[in-house]
Amino acid sequence: MNSNQKTIKDGAQSIFSELALFSNAVTDFQKKAREIAKEEYLTEEGIAAKTNEAKAYLVKRAGELSTSISLSLATIRKATMAMEESFVISPELQAAITLTSAAGEKLDTSARDRMWKQFIGDNNALRSLKALFDSKGMYTKEMEKYIFNAEDQCNDLESSALDFKIQPGTNLNQTVAFGQKLEKFCELEGVELDKPFIQYLNAEDYSQFYTEQLRTAFGI
Numbered sequence: 070m071n072s073n074q075k076t077i078k079d080g081a082q083s084i085f086s087e088l089a090l091f092s093n094a095v096t097d098f099q100k101k102a103r104e105i106a107k108e109e110y111l112t113e114e115g116i117a118a119k120t121n122e123a124k125a126y127l128v129k130r131a132g133e134l135s136t137s138i139s140l141s142l143a144t145i146r147k148a149t150m151a152m153e154e155s156f157v158i159s160p161e162l163q164a165a166i167t168l169t170s171a172a173g174e175k176l177d178t179s180a181r182d183r184m185w186k187q188f189i190g191d192n193n194a195l196r197s198l199k200a201l202f203d204s205k206g207m208y209t210k211e212m213e214k215y216i217f218n219a220e221d222q223c224n225d226l227e228s229s230a231l232d233f234k235i236q237p238g239t240n241l242n243q244t245v246a247f248g249q250k251l252e253k254f255c256e257l258e259g260v261e262l263d264k265p266f267i268q269y270l271n272a273e274d275y276s277q278f279y280t281e282q283l284r285t286a287f288g289i
Contacts, residue, residue, distance in 0.1 A: 070261055074190055076148035078260045080141040081251055085269040091134050092244045092270060096282045098127045099239070103287065124239065131237035138230040138247075146223040149258065153219040156193040169201050181207065189215050190259025215257055222254055241282060245275065 070078070105111070105119045158166075165184045169176065176184070185202075188194040195216050202209045229247050237243075248266040255262055272278035 070259070071152075073148040073152045074258060074260045077145050077255060077258055078262060080145040080148075081255050081260065082263060084138050084141050084251060085248060085266050087134060087137055088244050088248045088266075089269040089271070091130060092241055092282070094127060094130050095239065095241055095244060096285050098123055100285060100287075127239065128237050131233045135230055135232075135234035138233070139227065142223070142227050142230055146227075149219050149223055152190065152258070153192055159194075161187060162194050162197070165198060166201060169198070169205065169207075174205060174207055176207070178208075182211070185212055188259075190257070192216055192219065217257060222257070226251060226254060241279065245270075245278075 101123045102120050105116055105123070108116070108119075111119070165188075168184070181202075185195065185198050188198065192215075195212060199209050199212050199216060202212070229250060233243065233247075248269070252262070252266045267273065267275060267278060270278050272281065
């Protein structure tokens with residue numbers, strides 16, 4: 070993992086930690102809203118007023134989260150674009166080009182995959198290999214998802230981060246969707262995370278996570 074990938078990793082993992090804290094705030098709001106709705110001596114107007122007060126706090130937290138994520142994404146963008154703009158014919162890439170040029174379709178699938186997967190995150194190297202593979206009539210479908218427009222990916226992440234401020238949700242879907250999107254971006258950039266996003270949410274899978282959050286929200 071190069072220095073730019075390390076920068077992306079650090080930024081992403083910082084965001085994952087913040088998303089985990091915000092997911093707790095969302096669950097706390099859901100729990101409080103249900104408790105308010107059960108208060109016997111409140112009128113409908115009183116219930117609405119107290120619920121809106123609780124929601125206002127959550128919206129404030131969402132705005133703070135959006136600002137914090139945006140700062141981390143600016144650092145991630147800088148590292149990402151540095152990787153996108155760099156193209157060095159390394160000894161490893163030269164060896165891959167030489168071997169592919171000589172062997173072509175004689176390379177078995179396993180050897181072929183090992184060859185190109187070492188360059189995940191290096192878009193220019195992958196584009197060069199894909200062009201060579203195509204010229205040799207070699208299968209490149211799996212490679213294609215790792216060849217992408219880095220600026221478009223960064224724009225999409227930044228837009229989603231801004232949604233926390235301008236369209237804050239009161240359920241967990243927005244938080245989970247953003248975490249998964251960022252995790253997928255890290256995969257495309259060849260970034261090896263210390264642990265998957267779901268583990269920042271103190272769960273091993275999303276079914277378990279949603280179940281536990283629902284139990285907390287309903288007070289069971």
